[in-house]
Amino acid sequence: MRHLLIIIQCCLLSLAGPAQKNINEKLYSTFLGDTVDYTVWVPSNGSAGQQYTTIYTFSYGASDAAFTAELIYYLNKLNITHLPPIIVVNIQADMDGIGYNYETGLLTTKGVRMLECIKSEIFPVLEHKYQASQFRIYMGQSYGASYGNHLFLFQPELFSGYMLFSPEKLTPTQPPFEISDELIQFYGSRPTFYYLASGVDDLQRRQDYAGEIAQKVKRLDSIQFNFRYENLPTAGHNNSTAIGLPSALDFIYRAYNSFPELDSITSMSTALSQYEKRVTRFYGIKPEKNSFHIYQPFLSAIWQRIDTAWMRAAIHYFISEKTGGRQLRDFAYSCWVVGLNEEARQLYGKAVKKILADEMSLVFSPSTLITCYRELAFNIMKDNPENGWNLLQKALEVCLQHKGNIHISYYPDIYFYLGKFAADNNMNVKKGLNYLLLYVEKRKDLVDIIHVAFDEVYYTIGKCYDLLHDTSNATKYLQKALDLNASHGKAKSLMKKIQADK
Template sequence: MKNILVLFICLLGSLGASGQIIYEEFNSTKLGESRRLKIQLPRNYDSNTEKVYPIVVVLDADYLFEPVAGNVDYFSYWEDMPESIVVGIMQGDTRYDDCSYDETNYFPADKGADFFEFIGLELIPHIDKTYRTAKFVIAVGHDFTANFINYYLYKDPPLFNGYINLSPDLAPGIDMSLPERIPHVKSKIFYYLATGTDDIQGLMETAEELNTSLKGLKSDTFTYFYDNFEGATHYSLVARGIPNALEKIFAVYRPISKKEYTDVLMKTETPIHEYLKEKYKTIEDLFGLTNPIRINDFIATGRASEKRKQLESLKEIAELAKKQYPDSVLGNYFLGRYYEESGEPKKAMRTFQSGFDKEEVDFITVDLLLEKADKIRTDFGY
């Protein structure tokens, strides 16, 4: 199992290499010293000049950067999450001072307070100014640094939108004050916590206690995920936690899957075209991204509308498809199907015929459109 995990991390590292890697020495006024940053830009960052990208901030980047960057590159390649800018802070031996806290109130103190301000007041503004960023930022930390990222939840508003806590070594009292603080956070927060059955005993117990407190919270703005990986150690849980966290945080971003089609589209009481528009409105609201509706999602919602006889949704989806993909057969096919089901065969025939010179999509071929038009002509004698 260890060999498989090592190989997996290596593969992810090689995937990350396909993105653009930048090393930077950042001179910090707050820290009074320079810090080395490792930044991965998305594959097509330079060519997509109008596109903006969420940020993933990685503490302990000396060993966490590659698995995080590799997973981000892999998931975004398959559209399971948006392409993102990964910013790693190289810490090495400074991680303990960076994450230091006061022994009375257990909040960042001395170098820890400086590091806290470095990230919030220098690093994130620098990344926003230098690159095209969306207003969605995730932080990733492991043990000491996982504890540290939680302090940003006590800011109003919190600095980060997502928190990936891998076996956090929590400061005293955080496990009690954090569940009290979260219901007062007004902005949308994604929070992921992971441990393993072979994790360091004290850390696993603390994670389980925190999970007990967090899973019962009632808040419309707090989305919580927890994993306790069977057989995972303090270090191997990282390779399992990172992809799980990204998959869960960006669940709404993914293309409509077979499961979503079966369990949601075929059962929802919401009109299917409204469900489609709401999905992309949610993506815009959560992640600051105004993405065009995917062809996959047009096909899924169009087929569901056909099967459920939601004719108004079928028409709306067809009109949306014609606007977003005017050179494809998508709009012609679903609008033709709308006219067929609405008892207007002549309009259906003409709509199918008018797609003869357009780009084919998935199962919707020009031959299929012409076959449907010919069948209507034969059936009705046009």
């Protein structure tokens, strides 16, 4: 169980998402006859050809762009959810500059000009400069949310996603919210995501207004139109964005992180093609082929089927010259799972080469390199144990060099793997035994669940003593293993053999 846990932990270690960097920009608007200030947050490691979706908001109320950008980084870094590369844009404008009128639900003259500036000047500039797709999300809170509803009703072509928090309503009829037949037809044919939230602790009139909107908008819910409404517990008016934003982001990008193709398609190539087409149709971007969260579901399907044709199709789709060491290792291991040992050997070699050449400064790379050495030794080099032993020695060297790195999960377990390899292959047994005894000493005060179980350690020590013809110590350690786990099959079998040979 603990060995399985170690493998799972290794598989689940994904690279931290990129931090966001902010850029302050200005644009002279011919529609406004004035300069508009805005700030753009982009992932700091964006690369040439990288595509982005975009979140737009105003510097009004609680829809804070800086918080949104940092939250995206946080959610990706800790694998709480997986979001594609996202640009966040904050346009500097107060209520007069935005120009939305509660009483009519329409825009002032200045508001019309501001909207023309956004449509005709800001959008084209940003989409050209930052390679952004036309999948745009509008985010707003309170007055900003009501403005967002105006866009949803009267400018449906501008945004493909809405994240609206605590829309404001001043009187029973202000602002109005009605969905026309034309809108029903429009949203029935265009992929759109609409997320609406209110707070249980907000004024009742606001909760009622959000509920009214939800009742009308949910009529649009279909394959194309995706709708969710939440009345958030513990949320009031000003903190509904902070509480609801993670859920909103997860909802908006749910089509990016779902893989229904794998449930019904018998060809991996077809599943990959249909998934990519769906992501492009919804978001205007390509899937991140180097993202663990994208390729892992396909590898899981391959593991379940033990399908070599699916594995080769996945390699062809996901692996390129730009693929990193971590991904190369994951595909190498998956090749071994389905029985493609030569492909596994080649991919492990590429992973080791890539990590050593370009990636040793990355926090997870030393652990990935050790994983490659260990899996090569135990799984791929069975016909050449001498090379396997040498690889484990390299793994030990890397582990000792980087053992202060909290992302290294191999210290002190590397000593166990060396001892186990020696016992399994009946080579360098004395050295292997010394590694195991050292491991016992260093293992004493460590958390059990994330390290090799003591019954397995004692069994392996007993096996080494047996190979060295030290029956007394072999029996001693095998008994220790059985005292901890009476059902340890290998320990029971070896103990019976020793007793029969007496």
